[in-house]
Amino acid sequence: xxxxxxxxSTLSVQEGDSAVIKCxxxxxxSNYFPWYKQELGxxxxxxxxxxxxxxxxxxxxxAVTLNKTAKHFxxxxxxxxxxxxxxxxCAASIAGGADGLTFGKGTHLIIQP
Amino acid sequence: xxxxxxxxxxxVLKTGxxxxxxxxQDMNHEYMYWxxxxxGMGLRLIxxxxxxxxxxxxxxxxxxxxxxxxxxxxxxGLESAAPSQTSVYFCASSYGSATYExxxxxxxxxxxx
Numbered sequence: 001x002x003x004x005x006x007x008x009s010t011l012s013v014q015e016g017d018s019a020v021i022k023c024x025x026x027x028x029x030s031n032y033f034p035w036y037k038q039e040l041g042x043x044x045x046x047x048x049x050x051x052x053x054x055x056x057x058x059x060x061x062x063a064v065t066l067n068k069t070a071k072h073f074x075x076x077x078x079x080x081x082x083x084x085x086x087x088x089x090c091a092a093s094i095a096g097g098a099d100g101l102t103f104g105k106g107t108h109l110i111i112q113p
Numbered sequence: 114x115x116x117x118x119x120x121x122x123x124x125v126l127k128t129g130x131x132x133x134x135x136x137x138q139d140m141n142h143e144y145m146y147w148x149x150x151x152x153g154m155g156l157r158l159i160x161x162x163x164x165x166x167x168x169x170x171x172x173x174x175x176x177x178x179x180x181x182x183x184x185x186x187x188x189x190g191l192e193s194a195a196p197s198q199t200s201v202y203f204c205a206s207s208y209g210s211a212t213y214e215x216x217x218x219x220x221x222x223x224x225x226x
Contacts, residue, residue: 001172006155032213034213034214034215042219043203043217043218043219043220044156044203044217045217046214046215046216049213049214051213089155089156093213096213097144097207097213097215098144098163098207098209099161099163099169100146100148100158100161100171100172101146101156101158101215102158102172103148103155103156103157104155105153105154105155106153106155
């Protein structure tokens with residue numbers, strides 16, 4: 001089955017700096033790659049996703065890039081703010097998520113004031 | 114719209130007891146999922162359903178059963194709870210077809226002693 005590796009497990013950045021979280025996946029048939037943000041004690045919330053026919057997608061301060069050849073995708077957050085502090089999860093799926101998502105183990109992003 | 118709801122929010126069981134977790138969605142979504150979240154492990158898929166009356170196994174199905182008798186409800190059962198099933202359980206749903214986003218419920222925190 002699919003395997004998703006996520007790095008780093010903890011990332012501390014100064015407020016206003018950029019943060020990058022990287023994930024690799026194992027199954028070349030995967031075609032859907034969402035990113036979720038989870039605050040302490042809350043449910044995961046989708047922040048951005050990308051499909052395999054697109055190389056990059058941007059939404060305000062957040063962007064995701066996908067390299068299908070290397071089987072890796074990354075989340076980029078620019079101009080970080082205190083409210084960006086949370087745990088971020090990447091995920092991958094074949095069939096657009098219909099048969100469920102395989103998640104990475106998460107990155108705890110800490111924004112230092 | 115309430116979105117995705119889960120009942121109960123918290124539960125403590127003794128080893129060997131049984132219980133059922135209820136997930137309900139009012140978005141007319143076709144697909145529903147059960148995940149468990151353990152510290153440092155991300156979310157792992159237990160079972161899923163791609164339509165009323167259908168269910169399928171995910172990554173970690175052992176010790177759990179599910180049923181989808183109505184489109185809006187997805188039940189997760191533990192027949193004989195074990196301490197290894199102590200976890201936070203999240204239900205999710207998605208419209209299906211070409212719409213991939215999964216919406217998560219608030220979670221159920223289960224402790225088995």
